[in-house]
Amino acid sequence: MSDQADRDEADRLKALLGSAARLPRNIEPPVDQWPGIRARIDDARVVPIHANAAPQVRTPAVVRSRTQRYLVAAAAVIVIGGSVYLARSSFYMSAAPSTAATTATRQTPVLASPASPAVADAAPSAGRLGVRSRTVSSRATRDPAHVMSAFDAYEDAARDLSSSLKARRSQLDPKTLAVLDTCMRQIDQAINEARAALGHNPGNEIVTDFLRSSYQQKLDLLKRTVEGPRRTL
Amino acid sequence: MMSAAAEIPEPDDVLLAQRGDSAAFERLYRLQAGQVYALALRLTGAREPALELTQDAFVRAWERLESFRRESAFGTWLHRLTLNVFLNQTRADTRRRNRVDVLDDETDAPVVGTDPAERMDLEAAISKLPRGARVAFVLHEIEGFSHEEIAATLGLAAPTVRSHVFRARRLLMEMLDR
Numbered sequence: 014m015s016d017q018a019d020r021d022e023a024d025r026l027k028a029l030l031g032s033a034a035r036l037p038r039n040i041e042p043p044v045d046q047w048p049g050i051r052a053r054i055d056d057a058r059v060v061p062i063h064a065n066a067a068p069q070v071r072t073p074a075v076v077r078s079r080t081q082r083y084l085v086a087a088a089a090v091i092v093i094g095g096s097v098y099l100a101r102s103s104f105y106m107s108a109a110p111s112t113a114a115t116t117a118t119r120q121t122p123v124l125a126s127p128a129s130p131a132v133a134d135a136a137p138s139a140g141r142l143g144v145r146s147r148t149v150s151s152r153a154t155r156d157p158a159h160v161m162s163a164f165d166a167y168e169d170a171a172r173d174l175s176s177s178l179k180a181r182r183s184q185l186d187p188k189t190l191a192v193l194d195t196c197m198r199q200i201d202q203a204i205n206e207a208r209a210a211l212g213h214n215p216g217n218e219i220v221t222d223f224l225r226s227s228y229q230q231k232l233d234l235l236k237r238t239v240e241g242p243r244r245t246l
Numbered sequence: 247m248m249s250a251a252a253e254i255p256e257p258d259d260v261l262l263a264q265r266g267d268s269a270a271f272e273r274l275y276r277l278q279a280g281q282v283y284a285l286a287l288r289l290t291g292a293r294e295p296a297l298e299l300t301q302d303a304f305v306r307a308w309e310r311l312e313s314f315r316r317e318s319a320f321g322t323w324l325h326r327l328t329l330n331v332f333l334n335q336t337r338a339d340t341r342r343r344n345r346v347d348v349l350d351d352e353t354d355a356p357v358v359g360t361d362p363a364e365r366m367d368l369e370a371a372i373s374k375l376p377r378g379a380r381v382a383f384v385l386h387e388i389e390g391f392s393h394e395e396i397a398a399t400l401g402l403a404a405p406t407v408r409s410h411v412f413r414a415r416r417l418l419m420e421m422l423d424r
Binding site: 026 | 268272275276280281284287288293296297304305367368387415418422423
C-alpha cells in the first residue's frame with residue numbers, strides 16, 4: 014500500500030472513530046417501558062438482593078478517553094448550553110411560566126398512521142403544541158410506511174411551532190436567536206441525514222429511533238422557546 | 247431534549263427508591279431510560295431486544311438498589327449494571343447453544359446487502375456488525391472502555407478484544423464505503 018493510501022486509510026479511520034465518539038448518548042425508547050417494569054417489580058417474586066452482588070463501577074475519568082470527553086462535551090455545550098441560554102434569556106423572563114414545559118421532554122408525537130385515531134391527536138392544533146404522552150402501536154412502529162407518516166406529523170408540528178416562533182423573532186434577543194439557530198441547524202442536519210439513511214434502508218429500527226430522537230429534540234426546543242421558561246433548569 | 251439538571255437524578259429519589267418507593271424509582275427511570283436504551287440498542291443491534299434489555303436492566307437495578315453505595319453517579323452504576331445484564335444474557339444464550347466463547351461469532355457474519363444504494367449511517371452499520379465485533383466496538387469506541395477493561399469484563403484476553411475492535415473498524419469502513 015502506498016504512503017498516500019495509508020494516509021487516506023488513516024483519515025477514514027479517524028473520521029469513523031470521530032463519528033462513533035459523537036453518537037448520541039441518549040436515545041429515548043420508542044415505547045414507555047415503565048408499565049412493564051412496574052408490573053415486574055410489583056411482582057412478589059422480585060425481592061431485593063443484598064450488597065455482596067454490587068456491580069463494579071468506574072469513575073467518569075476512566076470511562077471515557079480524553080478525545081471522547083471533548084467530543085461529548087462539545088455536543089453537550091451546543092445542545093444543553095443552548096437550552097440553558099434560551100431558558101435564561103430575557104425573552105423567557107417576559108413570557109408566561111409554563112409548568113407543562115417541565116415534562117415536555119417526556120412527550121412526543123404519536124407514532125401511528127394518519128388513518129388511526131392516535132394520529133389525529135398527534136397532529137398539531139392551535140392551542141396544543143402537537144405533543145402527547147408516548148403511546149405507540151406495535152404495528153405503527155414496525156411498518157416503514159406508517160413510521161414515515163408519523164414523521165410527517167412531526168414535520169407538521171415543527172412547522173407550526175416554527176411559524177409561531179417566527180412571529181416572535183423580533184422580540185428575541187439577537188444572542189438568543191443565534192444560539193437557537195445554531196442548535197436548530199445541528200438538529201436539522203441530523204434529521205436530514207437520518208431521513209436520507211431511512212430512504213436507503215426503510216424500516217431500519219436504529220435509524221428510526223435516531224430520527225425520532227432528533228425530532229423530539231427539535232420539537233422540545235421549539236416548544237420551550239415558544240412556551241416559556243423551564244423551572245427545573 | 248433534557249436539561250442539564252434533568253440529567254442528574256435527585257439524590258433523594260435514589261434514597262427513596264432504595265427504601266422501596268416505586269414512584270421515586272419511576273422518576274429515576276424517566277431520567278435514565280434514554281441512556282440505558284441507547285446502550286442497549288447498540289449492544290443488541292435491534293429494537294426489540296434493546297427494549298427487553300432496558301426493562302431487564304431497570305428491574306435488576308430495582309432488585310440491587312441496596313448495593314448502590316454512591317461511590318459513583320447513579321447513571322454510571324446503572325450503565326455498568328445494564329452491561330452486566332447484557333453479558334449475563336449473552337452467556338446464558340451461549341450456554342443454551344453449547345458454545346464456549348461468549349463472543350464467538352463465526353456464525354454471525356454480517357448480512358450486508360449488495361445493493362450499492364444500501365448506504366447507511368453509522369448507527370445502522372454498527373447494528374449490522376457481528377455480535378462480538380459490535381460489542382467490543384461499542385464498549386471501546388463509544389463507551390470508552392479500555393481493551394483491558396473489556397477483556398476483564400468479558401473474560402477474554404486483551405489481544406482478543408483488540409482483534410474484535412480491529413475487525414469492527416474494518417467492517418464498518420467497508421460498509422460505509424459501499
